[in-house]
Amino acid sequence: MTTAQRPTLEAVAARAGVSRATVSRVVNGSTTVAEPIREAVTRAVAELGYVPNLAARSLVTQRTDSIALVMPEAATRVFSDDQVFPGIIRGVSQELEAADKQLVLMLAGSPAGHHRVERYTTGRHVDGVLFASLHGADPLPGTLARLGIPVVCSGRPLGDVPVPYVDVDHVAGVTAAVRHMLDGGRRRIATIAGPQDMVAGIERLNGYREAVAAAGLPELIAVGDFTRESGAAAMRQLLTDHPDLDGVFAASDLMAHAALRTLREAGRRVPEDVAVVGFDDIETAAYTEPPLTTVRQPIVELGRRMTRQLLRLAAGETIEQTVMLPTELIRRASA
Amino acid sequence: MTTAQRPTLEAVAARAGVSRATVSRVVNGSTTVAEPIREAVTRAVAELGYVPNLAARSLVTQRTDSIALVMPEAATRVFSDDQVFPGIIRGVSQELEAADKQLVLMLAGSPAGHHRVERYTTGRHVDGVLFASLHGADPLPGTLARLGIPVVCSGRPLGDVPVPYVDVDHVAGVTAAVRHMLDGGRRRIATIAGPQDMVAGIERLNGYREAVAAAGLPELIAVGDFTRESGAAAMRQLLTDHPDLDGVFAASDLMAHAALRTLREAGRRVPEDVAVVGFDDIETAAYTEPPLTTVRQPIVELGRRMTRQLLRLAAGETIEQTVMLPTELIRRASA
DNA sequence: TTGTATGCGTTATCAT
């Protein structure tokens, strides 16, 4: 495998009859180059198929033109048919492409993986780091921020660290969901909450609590972890504990989907006997039986905004500590 | 933001009272270093928090220790609740983590995006390139291979280019699906085929054709593009063209899911009137009404195998041109 | 076994 020698600046310079410095200027779009020379260089670049060596460039510029997106791998969850993570990746990717930067994806599942992420990011191998929905109070975002490395999180980081973040308005979404059921005459509204070590799980439960409290109704709570399996178990428990419930807000569409089936198996009709509302608006939500009423969150936009914030931060701008994206109630047949 | 000066080899060397070369040896695990010196260096590294500068390293080693995973962004498809792409990402990521290499993810949707991918990969900014299910006959894999850049594709690349690939055994899977319906007494078995510019779509249609031909039955075909929407349209067309059909093989679970609903809306019972079998075994398949019988493909394993092959190639080993992974029929209630 | 010296391909700082 004779690795064809890549042309360097030197080669281009020789061919164009100029110095390396001039070629560098042309390649980097400097304006102080005479037009005829610029043309000659451009031609030489094309003829030789010259592509800058990024390692050499970043050695001197101290930049890498790449950013890391860190996601907890959380067992099988990340890549079940939950569309949250893929959606974030997509948004991040779009925005990075526009900025001509590379996306380094790091799935941090195991402790070893987490350590690897820590080492890589603190080692300044990327110009910035994006964190997607962390579990618990991960110290890494704070550590990076303290080192002066640009960081943005999706969702308010737990543990009260001063790291900028972008999140959706969970509470407003849940409030709309509960209110919708109240308007439909429901008075025994339960919730299947998300994991309480993730901010999305916590916030959505808070939203539910506030909403039912405001209506003077009791809290009927079971906790899941956003997966279908956990949703089914939680629904069964709710039916046992509160057989008279007439509404359920599930903190994820996957859990809502499982609840739908569990209710059917228990002989409850949806929405006649029990109203069900989910959260996310994944594609499957439109195809459940019955189609799921749910709170849509702008996931791709979340990824885009995180990225834009990070790029601004990396460019030395000052950014808002918090960006909140709106949610929207999508009414289908389940409630 | 006073970017704290990172310690260099030089600094570690000074602290440990040795030369840069020796520090380099220790850091890279050379065996020719005396134990006391190794210890002193290791201590200095820890005390200073030294992390090698990868740009400097790859400038001299001519390696980047990162590989690119290229995926066509295909509009909304990649990140709908299709689990194929996320699954591949996960497998690739796992295997790369074990090899301590970085994953650079490139979503190539637009022509501009494709050009960016081309420039980046041909520019040798990565040690190897993985392609995930391409559309049409993309020339890029062949180009890279010719440049001596390690390449592995998921799925046989169209256009007869000599690029190594890993794929699942589509034909065997489809054969099992059709045979299962035949065993159930079905005699008018239709298919909702996948896009015919993707090898997965083509192969699955081939498998269907061979299977019905072998049984002496007619071909009843409608073509979709793996999405639910296209599946619904194809199912409606099949019902119009062949109202007497009693079995449907859909080339993706998403299309099968839509077919289930379309059949119900048309008053057909599944599986009593019409048997339905899908392909993929996404998580949703177990939650459809009725639960979907489908062909499972080992997606995460596909990502892992691709990566292992690529790493071997990059290490200079000779690898098999083709690796075929088995599929498995998962029997649920729809057929 | 350890140290010295060189070069990897750029960009940036100077002169010119």
Added chain:
DNA sequence: ATGATAACGCATACAA
């Protein structure tokens, strides 16, 4: 406006 030239931080051939 252009050209020398010096870093950037590391790995390695060679010398000791």
